Amino acid sequence: MIRKEKYNVAVVGATGVVGIEMAKVLEQRNFPVDKFLPLASERSEGKAVSFRNEEIPVSVLDENSFEGVDIALFSAGATISKKFAPIAAKAGAVVIDNSSAWRMDTEVPLVVPEVNPEEAANHKGIIANPNCSTIQMVVALKPIHDAAKIKRVVVSTYQSVSGWGKEAVEQLIEETKDIASRDCKNYNNTKDIKKVLPAQIAFNVIPHIDVFENNDYTKEELKCVNETRKIMKEPELPITATCVRVPVFRCHSEAVNIQTENKLSVQEVKELLSNAPGVKVVDNPSSGVYPLALDADGKDEVFVGRIREDKSIENGLNLWIVSDNLRKGAALNAVQIAELLIKR
Ligand SMILES: NC(=O)c1ccc[n+]([C@@H]2O[C@H](COP(=O)([O-])OP(=O)(O)OC[C@H]3O[C@@H](n4cnc5c(N)ncnc54)[C@H](OP(=O)(O)O)[C@@H]3O)[C@@H](O)[C@H]2O)c1
Incomplete structure (x- = not known):
């Protein structure tokens, strides 16, 4: 990923319990976000997600959602990740996926920063986040x-x-x-x-x-x-x-x-x-x-x-x-x- 001052960050599943927490954590840790893009299903059309005191409208996820996105945090279940993580990676984003879709793939690093941070460098566009327990x-x-x-x-x-x-x-x-x-x-x-x-x-x-x-x-x-x-x-x-x-x-x-x-x-x-x-x-x-x-x-x-x-x-x-x-x-x-x- 090219180093920048600020990054365009998409959250897939932004209206879920994890997605909402992701927006909070990005804000609390002062992650250098340029554009914040909350994505979810048609059910969330018309909804908004709070980010840095702004209500950002939720967009419906589709194949074209990842234009210009640097980092895509996925949290919408394994079926969505299987289909859309490769699309996001192909569009140039690095995907950090919360679902079980890629965790055991030998080509995908499974990373806990306190334990194996060095693995993150080996990604080919997708990094898996392990199961919570x-x-x-x-x-x-x-x-x-x-x-x-x-x-x-x-x-x-x-x-x-x-x-x-x-x-x-x-x-x-x-x-x-x-x-x-x-x-x-x-x-x-x-x-x-x-x-x-x-x-x-x-x-x-x-x-x-x-x-x-x-x-x-x-x-x-x-x-x-x-x-x-x-x-x-x-x-x-x-x-x-x-x-x-x-x-x-x-x-x-x-x-x-x-x-x-x-x-x-x-x-x-x-x-x-x-x-x-x-x-x-x-x-x-x-x-x-x-x-x-x-x-x-x-x-x-x-x-x-x-x-x-x-x-x-x-x-x-x-x-x-x-x-x-x-x-x-x-x-x-x-x-x-x-x-x-x-x-x-
Ligand atoms: N909860 C945890 O503690 C935890 C921990 C680790 C990993 N995870 C993983 O994180 C993922 C999400 O979990 P969650 O607990 O946040 O679930 P959740 O509260 O049920 O939220 C699911 C999210 O996915 C979106 N979504 C569902 N179907 C979609 C579709 N067809 N297109 C686009 N977006 C869609 C939902 O959007 P709508 O609101 O529009 O339906 C919602 O934003 C799962 O893969 C889960 O295994 C969860």
């Missing part, structure tokens, strides 16, 4: 891996509804209002509310994110496995995941159990993570201090707490990792990748 985990695991080599990872996620987009957020709101209107009696009945998640999410926990594959794992669980291996450059790393949707609006939480080759004390892990980029250790169990989804809401860091030894295995450790899925899990990571590109 993967990003926060690798940011916390990389410094431990560098210090003591991780041998195995077991992760259970507690993922917010915004991770499934604006309609899932709406589902939780409507179900909660419906149940509250009955004074929380008969809380197991929201049949009339539109469901985009596989079951009622209000007052419930659903062990099903994305579709099931033939091996009975969900696609989300396999994303955690495969993307972590690619980003950490450890193609054989033993890792297993259980991904669960919880009735939380924003921020994913993860219980992560690891085994390392070399022994690290809890104190050493705390020191490593305290000095790691993008990580904040929040860990004072005797005072009831640990990362919470509500505290991470709107923040940029990956919060780590409940750091403790797992004495059931040799060199075992347990961690509780929380981060805002719309910020570090999506929009912030994408904008940080764009920052890497313009610094080169």
Whole structure:
């Protein structure tokens, strides 16, 4: 990409929960934007997106949307990315894609700036942004891996509804209002509310994110496995995941159990993570201090707490990792990748 003072930036999916956050992050980080171009579907015709105190009209995405665009942040799902990312790249833009469309393509770098920033330079027009639950985990695991080599990872996620987009957020709101209107009696009945998640999410926990594959794992669980291996450059790393949707609006939480080759004390892990980029250790169990989804809401860091030894295995450790899925899990990571590109 040619170095410029300012760049024309398109956001594909600008009216979605990630797209709206992208506009905010670009503004908050003072990214050198010349022209800001919000793109979405025909459903958004007539709508506008706020950017730098201006209401910018949304344009409908089509094959000609990318004339003069330097950076295209995609966040409209894999089908749209499959079709339009190559069109945008051909028109001269560098695409940073939030969907799963390109993440495992060997020609496409999958980048978390705190972990493998050097990979961004190898792009051929498209860079993939990893899955939200993967990003926060690798940011916390990389410094431990560098210090003591991780041998195995077991992760259970507690993922917010915004991770499934604006309609899932709406589902939780409507179900909660419906149940509250009955004074929380008969809380197991929201049949009339539109469901985009596989079951009622209000007052419930659903062990099903994305579709099931033939091996009975969900696609989300396999994303955690495969993307972590690619980003950490450890193609054989033993890792297993259980991904669960919880009735939380924003921020994913993860219980992560690891085994390392070399022994690290809890104190050493705390020191490593305290000095790691993008990580904040929040860990004072005797005072009831640990990362919470509500505290991470709107923040940029990956919060780590409940750091403790797992004495059931040799060199075992347990961690509780929380981060805002719309910020570090999506929009912030994408904008940080764009920052890497313009610094080169
Ligand atoms: N949510 C997260 O935490 C998260 C994290 C990482 C990655 N992602 C990925 O980011 C993408 C978007 O997620 P989201 O959560 O922001 O979803 P969302 O809230 O449902 O928003 C979807 C966006 O895509 C647009 N869109 C849908 N169909 C379109 C079409 N045919 N042409 C143009 N635009 C179209 C929508 O526009 P309209 O408003 O016009 O329909 C909307 O702007 C997905 O690929 C998702 O996997 C999400």
